[in-house]
Amino acid sequence: MATIKQVAERAQVSVATVSRVINETGLVSPDLEQRVRAAMEDLNYYPSALGRGLRRSETMTIGVLIPELDQPFFSALVSSVESALFRQDYRTLVCSAEEDPAREAAYIQILLQQRVDGVIYVPTGQQAGNVSKLRKSSVPVVLVDRDVSTYQVDKVMCDNESGAYEGMSHLIKQGHRRIGVIGGPDYSFAILRRMAGVRRALADAAMPLNSQFLIMGTLQQFELGYQTAMHLLTQPERPTAIFALTDMIAIGVLHTASRLGLHLPGDLSVMGFDDIPLATYSIPELTTVAQPIYEMGALATKLLLARLHDHDRPYEQHILDARLVVRNSVAGAATHDPLLK
Amino acid sequence: MATIKQVAERAQVSVATVSRVINETGLVSPDLEQRVRAAMEDLNYYPSALGRGLRRSETMTIGVLIPELDQPFFSALVSSVESALFRQDYRTLVCSAEEDPAREAAYIQILLQQRVDGVIYVPTGQQAGNVSKLRKSSVPVVLVDRDVSTYQVDKVMCDNESGAYEGMSHLIKQGHRRIGVIGGPDYSFAILRRMAGVRRALADAAMPLNSQFLIMGTLQQFELGYQTAMHLLTQPERPTAIFALTDMIAIGVLHTASRLGLHLPGDLSVMGFDDIPLATYSIPELTTVAQPIYEMGALATKLLLARLHDHDRPYEQHILDARLVVRNSVAGAATHDPLLK
DNA sequence: GTTTAGGGTGTAAACGTTTACATTAAGACG
DNA sequence: CGTCTTAATGTAAACGTTTACACCCTAAAC
Numbered sequence: 065m066a067t068i069k070q071v072a073e074r075a076q077v078s079v080a081t082v083s084r085v086i087n088e089t090g091l092v093s094p095d096l097e098q099r100v101r102a103a104m105e106d107l108n109y110y111p112s113a114l115g116r117g118l119r120r121s122e123t124m125t126i127g128v129l130i131p132e133l134d135q136p137f138f139s140a141l142v143s144s145v146e147s148a149l150f151r152q153d154y155r156t157l158v159c160s161a162e163e164d165p166a167r168e169a170a171y172i173q174i175l176l177q178q179r180v181d182g183v184i185y186v187p188t189g190q191q192a193g194n195v196s197k198l199r200k201s202s203v204p205v206v207l208v209d210r211d212v213s214t215y216q217v218d219k220v221m222c223d224n225e226s227g228a229y230e231g232m233s234h235l236i237k238q239g240h241r242r243i244g245v246i247g248g249p250d251y252s253f254a255i256l257r258r259m260a261g262v263r264r265a266l267a268d269a270a271m272p273l274n275s276q277f278l279i280m281g282t283l284q285q286f287e288l289g290y291q292t293a294m295h296l297l298t299q300p301e302r303p304t305a306i307f308a309l310t311d312m313i314a315i316g317v318l319h320t321a322s323r324l325g326l327h328l329p330g331d332l333s334v335m336g337f338d339d340i341p342l343a344t345y346s347i348p349e350l351t352t353v354a355q356p357i358y359e360m361g362a363l364a365t366k367l368l369l370a371r372l373h374d375h376d377r378p379y380e381q382h383i384l385d386a387r388l389v390v391r392n393s394v395a396g397a398a399t400h401d402p403l404l405k
Numbered sequence: 406m407a408t409i410k411q412v413a414e415r416a417q418v419s420v421a422t423v424s425r426v427i428n429e430t431g432l433v434s435p436d437l438e439q440r441v442r443a444a445m446e447d448l449n450y451y452p453s454a455l456g457r458g459l460r461r462s463e464t465m466t467i468g469v470l471i472p473e474l475d476q477p478f479f480s481a482l483v484s485s486v487e488s489a490l491f492r493q494d495y496r497t498l499v500c501s502a503e504e505d506p507a508r509e510a511a512y513i514q515i516l517l518q519q520r521v522d523g524v525i526y527v528p529t530g531q532q533a534g535n536v537s538k539l540r541k542s543s544v545p546v547v548l549v550d551r552d553v554s555t556y557q558v559d560k561v562m563c564d565n566e567s568g569a570y571e572g573m574s575h576l577i578k579q580g581h582r583r584i585g586v587i588g589g590p591d592y593s594f595a596i597l598r599r600m601a602g603v604r605r606a607l608a609d610a611a612m613p614l615n616s617q618f619l620i621m622g623t624l625q626q627f628e629l630g631y632q633t634a635m636h637l638l639t640q641p642e643r644p645t646a647i648f649a650l651t652d653m654i655a656i657g658v659l660h661t662a663s664r665l666g667l668h669l670p671g672d673l674s675v676m677g678f679d680d681i682p683l684a685t686y687s688i689p690e691l692t693t694v695a696q697p698i699y700e701m702g703a704l705a706t707k708l709l710l711a712r713l714h715d716h717d718r719p720y721e722q723h724i725l726d727a728r729l730v731v732r733n734s735v736a737g738a739a740t741h742d743p744l745l746k
Numbered sequence: 747g748t749t750t751a752g753g754g755t756g757t758a759a760a761c762g763t764t765t766a767c768a769t770t771a772a773g774a775c776g
Numbered sequence: 777c778g779t780c781t782t783a784a785t786g787t788a789a790a791c792g793t794t795t796a797c798a799c800c801c802t803a804a805a806c
Contacts, residue, residue, distance in 0.1 A: 110517040115762030133484040143475040158499040176451040456792030
């Protein structure tokens with residue numbers, strides 16, 4: 065691959081001049097510029113990001129470290145971040161930890177070696193051990209979705225608690241009294257907050273907290289929804305609605321309902337959380353609490369780039385609203401609760 | 406961030422020695438090694454990939470250039486590639502062209518500047534102009550999913566033609582005689598091959614080719630399925646089955662059926678193509694022709710790395726089997742064709 | 747006692763850039 | 777005709793590695 069020196073030689077100028085035309089810095093006469101451009105074309109030269117990065121000590125590369133690329137929520141997040149970064153002329157180094165803390169640690173080390181200018185980080189698993197490794201190195205980090213409160217960093221999350229509150233309240237307002245709630249994994253910060261929102265809604269409605277209906281599990285999400293819904297819906301006093309704390313769990317619940325021959329939303333109402341693309345593709349379309357995924361990605365990117373330009377700005381913590389999106393999987397309870405007839 | 410020189414200084418050795426312990430190349434006495442490791446720990450030093458890359462002239466980074474990251478098929482592909490690359494100690498630079506050839510061109514330039522060791526490439530759009538830019542630079546490339554026949558590169562595709570043949574034949578074997586086929590976009594290589602498979606199946610079954618039932622469109626996939634199915638299913642002699650040349654199209658068809666109150670697979674059979682994760686999440690679960698996505702990603706990675714180690718090996722073209730996956734969205738025709746009753 | 751072998755270590759060049767600084771030439775000004 | 781600007785260009789150092797080469801030392805072999 066051609067180097068700047070070869071270009072200089074061919075154009076009969078110094079490397080400095082070539083560099084000047086590449087970066088449009090400093091003055092260079094029209095005819096020389098002409099010659100340089102021609103030479104670059106001829107040799108099909110592309111300036112090396114390695115040399116440049118070394119000299120400038122910046123790589124224009126951002127690491128995006130997430131628990132699992134294959135999950136729709138994260139792949140949407142990455143997509144939005146990548147898009148925003150591209151617009152600002154940054155590259156995206158994707159790192160999927162596959163829900164494995166050891167692999168996450170390995171990736172952190174790699175990101176440090178790569179000298180990425182910053183990291184957008186959704187921590188994996190329960191422990192925050194890996195976060196500290198990142199922080200120790202003074203790379204700018206913005207934390208997304210999952211909170212690790214002990215560290216001073218920029219944060220972008222959504223209001224899981226009040227989102228869940230709204231979702232649950234909606235179900236209650238529709239007349240549901242026996243509402244199953246399914247969440248997991250139980251160490252997830254977001255899920256815990258959502259559960260808290262559920263409890264508050266119950267309390268505000270002066271409804272008792274039936275612990276048989278509040279289920280936490282660690283299965284893979286779809287499976288979790290399917291299994292626990294099966295358990296819930298085959299009880300004598302089955303719930304008339306189920307609040308799945310994740311859209312993927314909701315999809316599992318939908319399958320259970322289908323298996324049991326329950327018609328939605330007539331026989332059972334289902335509410336999800338997240339609003340991944342799948343939520344609009346399911347039948348019936350899922351009523352759910354929407355996280356503003358794209359907005360979160362864009363905001364995280366913005367915060368990160370802002371910090372790159374001003375290392376000492378105060379840390380910001382953004383908590384975006386999660387809002388109820390009413391579609392077709394929830395209906396009023398009175399009409400179809402056999403126990404009320 | 407610490408440099409090798411600082412580590413050397415602190416450990417009271419030369420940089421060469423430090424480099425030797427980092428890379429485990431050459432001999433170094435136990436006590437010196439000890440000191441060096443301690444110094445690295447103290448300064449929390451990570452060797453710079455920039456310096457190393459410059460010197461070794463390899464970056465251990467692979468570009469993955471795809472049409473659109475948040476399409477399930479591609480995000481699954483990227484996920485599989487990333488996973489395979491990680492295992493071989495390579496990094497993944499994700500580039501989503503967002504179906505825009507100009508943006509694709511920009512990304513190619515970036516990849517060249519980054520001096521990636523190779524590229525896994527799913528071309529965007531109809532023209533192959535961008536491919537040549539890549540080839541001119543002698544970066545190893547493996548082409549996935551979409552063929553651009555004029556160039557000598559390694560290729561990984563799946564057998565779209567015979568996959569579609571199988572899918573269509575299955576429908577025919579089930580007794581369907583009026584089968585709608587929906588595909589798009591019409592410039593897509595894969596879609597064209599699938600259409601060819603459909604035609605061959607029709608011919609082999611000595612069935613006439615009813616052009617009213619063969620629809621190509623350029624809408625966004627879900628929309629395409631929804632709209633054209635609506636058109637197809639509201640005709641007087643509506644099809645008893647629909648072969649959607651893409652799972653996302655099939656999902657659109659499912660929604661149309663639901664809207665029209667058609668029960669699946671009783672009133673209508675639907676067959677998809679791709680077997681994205683969504684295919685098992687839909688209700689009913691989609692009978693579809695499966696592309697071995699993960700296998701394709703893994704194989705592409707393997708071919709690319711093989712070429713890195715041996716630049717002159719012969720080019721390979723792999724055409725993986727697409728196989729029919731029978732689930733719940735297809736049933737026999739005789740039972741529910743009103744015109745046969 | 748001299749040679750030899752090889753383990754252990756250091757020196758310095760090279761990789762491809764950017765950029766501070768030096769240099770040149772040409773015109774403006776007195 | 778000297779002096780001063782200023783535009784245009786070049787030189788060389790620095791960024792952080794790896795590695796060829798040179799060197800020293802110890803112990804074995806003769």
